[in-house]
Amino acid sequence: xxxxxxxxxxxxxxxxxxxxxxxxxxxxxxxxxxxxxxxxxxxxxxxxxxxxxxxxxxxxxxxxxxxxxxxxxxxxxxxxxxxxxxxxxxxxxxxxxxxxxxxxxxxxxxxxxxxxxxxxxxxxxxxxxxxxxxxxxxxxxxxxxxxxxxxxxxxxxxxxxxxxxxxxxxxxxxxxxxxxxxxxxxxxxxxxxxxxxxxxxxxxxxxxxxxxxxxxxxxxxxxxxxxxxxxxxxxxxxxxxxxxxxxxxxxxxxxxxxxxxxxxxxxxxxxxxxxxxxxxxxxxxxxxxxxxxxxxxxxxxxxxxxxxxxxxxxxxxxxxxxxxxxxxxxxxxxxxxxxxxxxxxxxxxxx
Amino acid sequence: xxxxxxxxxxxxxxxxxxxxxxxxxxxxxxxxxxxxxxxxxxxxxxxxxxxxxxxxxxxxxxxxxxxxxxxxxxxxxxxxxxxxxxxxxxxxxxxxxxxxxxxxxxxxxxxxxxxxxxxxxxxxxxxxxxxxxxxxxxxxxxxxxxxxxxxxxxxxxxxxxxxxxxxxxxxxxxxxxxxxxxxxxxxxxxxxxxxxxxxxxxxxxxxxxxxxxxxxxxxxxxxxxxxxxxxxxxxxxxxxxxxxxxxxxxxxxxxxxxxxxxxxxxxxxxxxxxxxxxxxxxxxxxxxxxxxxxxxxxxxxxxxxxxxxxxxxxxxxxxxxxxxxxxxxxxxxxxxxxxxxxxxxxxxxxx
Numbered sequence: 001x002x003x004x005x006x007x008x009x010x011x012x013x014x015x016x017x018x019x020x021x022x023x024x025x026x027x028x029x030x031x032x033x034x035x036x037x038x039x040x041x042x043x044x045x046x047x048x049x050x051x052x053x054x055x056x057x058x059x060x061x062x063x064x065x066x067x068x069x070x071x072x073x074x075x076x077x078x079x080x081x082x083x084x085x086x087x088x089x090x091x092x093x094x095x096x097x098x099x100x101x102x103x104x105x106x107x108x109x110x111x112x113x114x115x116x117x118x119x120x121x122x123x124x125x126x127x128x129x130x131x132x133x134x135x136x137x138x139x140x141x142x143x144x145x146x147x148x149x150x151x152x153x154x155x156x157x158x159x160x161x162x163x164x165x166x167x168x169x170x171x172x173x174x175x176x177x178x179x180x181x182x183x184x185x186x187x188x189x190x191x192x193x194x195x196x197x198x199x200x201x202x203x204x205x206x207x208x209x210x211x212x213x214x215x216x217x218x219x220x221x222x223x224x225x226x227x228x229x230x231x232x233x234x235x236x237x238x239x240x241x242x243x244x245x246x247x248x249x250x251x252x253x254x255x256x257x258x259x260x261x262x263x264x265x266x267x268x269x270x271x272x273x274x275x276x277x278x279x280x281x282x283x284x285x286x287x288x289x290x291x292x293x294x295x296x297x298x299x300x301x302x303x304x305x306x307x308x309x310x311x312x313x314x315x316x317x318x319x320x321x322x323x324x325x326x327x328x329x330x331x332x333x334x335x336x337x338x339x340x341x342x343x344x345x346x347x348x349x350x351x
Numbered sequence: 352x353x354x355x356x357x358x359x360x361x362x363x364x365x366x367x368x369x370x371x372x373x374x375x376x377x378x379x380x381x382x383x384x385x386x387x388x389x390x391x392x393x394x395x396x397x398x399x400x401x402x403x404x405x406x407x408x409x410x411x412x413x414x415x416x417x418x419x420x421x422x423x424x425x426x427x428x429x430x431x432x433x434x435x436x437x438x439x440x441x442x443x444x445x446x447x448x449x450x451x452x453x454x455x456x457x458x459x460x461x462x463x464x465x466x467x468x469x470x471x472x473x474x475x476x477x478x479x480x481x482x483x484x485x486x487x488x489x490x491x492x493x494x495x496x497x498x499x500x501x502x503x504x505x506x507x508x509x510x511x512x513x514x515x516x517x518x519x520x521x522x523x524x525x526x527x528x529x530x531x532x533x534x535x536x537x538x539x540x541x542x543x544x545x546x547x548x549x550x551x552x553x554x555x556x557x558x559x560x561x562x563x564x565x566x567x568x569x570x571x572x573x574x575x576x577x578x579x580x581x582x583x584x585x586x587x588x589x590x591x592x593x594x595x596x597x598x599x600x601x602x603x604x605x606x607x608x609x610x611x612x613x614x615x616x617x618x619x620x621x622x623x624x625x626x627x628x629x630x631x632x633x634x635x636x637x638x639x640x641x642x643x644x645x646x647x648x649x650x651x652x653x654x655x656x657x658x659x660x661x662x663x664x665x666x667x668x669x670x671x672x673x674x675x676x677x678x679x680x681x682x683x684x685x686x687x688x689x690x691x692x693x694x695x696x697x698x699x700x701x702x
Binding site for chain 2: 074075076077078080105106107108109110112135148149150151152153154156157162164166173175177178181203205206207208225226228229230231232233235236238239240243244245246249250251271273274275277278279284287288291294295296297298299300301302303304305306307308309310
């Protein structure tokens with residue numbers, strides 16, 4: 001059993017670290033809340049795990065602690081948010097709030113974000129409109145390119161994620177998917193655990209042969225879901241989240257793992273659709289529940305011990321981690337203790 | 352070399368057949384235009400190939416020749432179109448026109464369609480806003496269920512397609528993808544040609560084993576792209592295109608290949624995003640061109656003779672078919688000749 005940290009302590013620790021770094025207290029608290037939400041919903045590579053990296057890039061001058069985030073409403077149902085190179089969590093929170101507010105009047109709203117940064121997971125933002133009886137759509141340009149166009153080997157595409165959040169009587173259904181078969185974080189996890197990867201995740205960029213040794217991932221590239229379809233979807237999400245907003249895509253993407261000093265000009269979009277403009281919210285939820293029950297009651301394919309529907313693991317996992325804490329592997333705990341010392345804040349174990 | 356039919360003749364033939372069936376002349380012409388557009392853009396299973404099937408279902412009472420299509424604008428940027436069980440092509444044309452018109456004022460618009468029918472391909476509708484300097488998003492509930500929830504075997508999900516259309520300096524980029532690895536039409540094509548399917552397209556629903564004999568496709572189910580991701584995307588598209596609009600999804604879907612008499616209550620959505628509310632259209636197109644050029648110039652993966660980008664085959668194929676005609680296999684030509692006799696219109700060869 002790895003050690004765990006309570007969500008409330010994770011939130012406070014992250015907030016203290018950002019406040020110590022010079023972020024306004026309210027912003028630091030909001031970042032702590034959203035990063036911890038990534039951990040609670042099972043996105044282990046997008047929560048507290050990112051904290052040392054975020055702080056390292058901030059200290060190297062790549063991120064603005066006191067951004068002047070500007071919301072420019074450009075039409076009754078559209079806005080463009082200039083994040084002024086602030087943390088993506090803050091920029092995307094504002095973008096999502098704006099989308100929800102505009103959609104209340106217009107029925108739908110689409111808000112783009114530019115000059116932003118990494119913002120944790122797609123699911124967090126896709127879920128925000130759901131809390132207001134709306135459907136949420138989220139897309140982003142990933143902060144590193146580990147994929148090529150279909151048939152190519154130049155790493156010009158990211159895992160560009162798509163998030164879709166829909167309300168149901170049982171709680172939010174959230175689809176949060178990369179356009180690659182697996183994320184690069186999963187590859188890194190396999191490398192740490194010394195496990196071979198199955199064929200179909202990566203290929204060697206020179207030979208095209210399956211690459212199964214995760215320690216040699218730098219020689220390969222991630223494969224898209226569905227071949228040309230996933231690569232095409234990654235391109236389209238990149239145009240919608242990046243190019244449409246004047247944000248980075250393709251060759252202009254900064255690899256935020258390798259480069260600590262350059263602003264990433266990350267782009268995202270969030271769309272909120274007000275359900276009641278189409279069907280009463282209660283009727284919608286009841287229908288979603290009926291269909292999910294049908295899907296659940298399906299006969300099982302041999303070799304499967306469960307039917308997997310969007311958002312279920314996320315909901316169950318969130319409840320379990322709220323109760324039992326968020327797993328904190330020893331190596332991560334050591335990194336966070338070191339960070340705490342550097343920043344002059346209390347370590348997690350002292351809270 | 353199979354025989355071909357000129358696009359203008361295909362359009363006129365289809366229009367004559369629908370007019371002879373009792374459809375208003377303008378509607379018949381519009382259906383002919385859109386079905387032929389499917390053929391021109393390479394969707395062989397969604398164009399003139401469907402004509403005998405469409406007419407068979409119409410004659411059996413499943414489709415309304417003289418629908419009262421109602422556009423109900425429900426907010427500044429949303430509308431719900433009730434197709435009154437008309438042909439999907441007519442319903443979706445109205446829906447797309449409505450979305451474009453509303454998006455001009457609101458910056459974006461989302462239009463749902465209900466009580467509709469099969470409407471050819473996703474790409475046709477996703478491309479319509481592109482002609483107006485907008486981005487188009489289209490989704491639909493497919494008219495047959497050939498997929499299960501991830502881990503299940505009950506056929507409750509369709510190939511629910513997604514279309515995304517984006518302008519560029521070179522013409523529209525259009526992504527038109529099923530959420531399954533292949534469409535059921537491709538399986539039927541392999542059966543006709545007596546070819547074995549590769550593993551990964553279908554599995555046997557009882558054993559879970561790969562199903563490679565397309566003649567035994569009724570014993571199996573299509574696999575989603577990216578495993579649980581594609582299945583999740585099919586569910587989400589189904590909720591957005593079906594449930595949100597009060598249209599069929601899951602158990603309620605009518606298999607329009609097997610059932611000639613029941614209205615399908617097909618649901619779709621179309622979203623139009625006005626680019627100039629985010630970035631000047633010329634600047635957007637120039638940036639898209641720059642990125643597409645980068646992707647094109649990519650080094651080639653061994654075994655690939657081209658880089659495949661969304662919309663390129665479609666554009667090249669459309670130009671070629673406009674010039675050389677649409678392929679018309681003998682078996683299809685015979686069906687169309689028979690239909691011409693039944694409907695009392697001139698055969699394709701007599702035009």
